[in-house]
Amino acid sequence: MANETIGKIKCPFTGGWGEVRKDKRGKLYYYSKAGLIKPNLPDGQDWILANAVLFSKKEAEEVNAVESSFGRRIGLSDELVDKVKKTVAKHKQPEQEPAPVPVEESQQGDDSGLLL
Numbered sequence: 001m002a003n004e005t006i007g008k009i010k011c012p013f014t015g016g017w018g019e020v021r022k023d024k025r026g027k028l029y030y031y032s033k034a035g036l037i038k039p040n041l042p043d044g045q046d047w048i049l050a051n052a053v054l055f056s057k058k059e060a061e062e063v064n065a066v067e068s069s070f071g072r073r074i075g076l077s078d079e080l081v082d083k084v085k086k087t088v089a090k091h092k093q094p095e096q097e098p099a100p101v102p103v104e105e106s107q108q109g110d111d112s113g114l115l116l
Contacts, residue, residue, distance in 0.1 A: 004064045007054035020052045
C-alpha cells in the first residue's frame with residue numbers, strides 16, 4: 001500500500017501537480033507525471049518543504065479516503081489512465097510453470113559419486 005498523501009507540490013519537470021508523501025524513514029518525496037521524485041539530501045528536503053502545500057489533518061484524510069487512482073487525483077484524464085492500464089495488462093507476462101530439467105540416464109539411480 002502506498003504511503004499517505006500529505007500535501008501537493010508543483011512539479012518543476014512537468015508543470016503539473018504532484019502528491020507529497022513521507023517514506024518510512026521520514027523523508028519527503030512526491031509523485032507526479034514525471035514519476036517518483038525523491039530528493040533525499042537536506043537541500044532537496046528543504047526544497048520540498050518550501051514549495052509544497054501541506055494539507056491539514058482533515059484535508060489529508062479526505063484526499064486519502066478517495067477511492068481513485070493516483071493518476072486521476074493529479075489530473076490525468078480517464079482516457080490516459082485507462083490506456084496505461086491496458087498497456088500494462090497487455091505486456092504483463094502470464095505466469096508459467098518452469099520447464100522440467102531433463103535428467104540423463106547415467107545420472108539416474110547412480111549414487112556411487114556421493115560422499116556419505
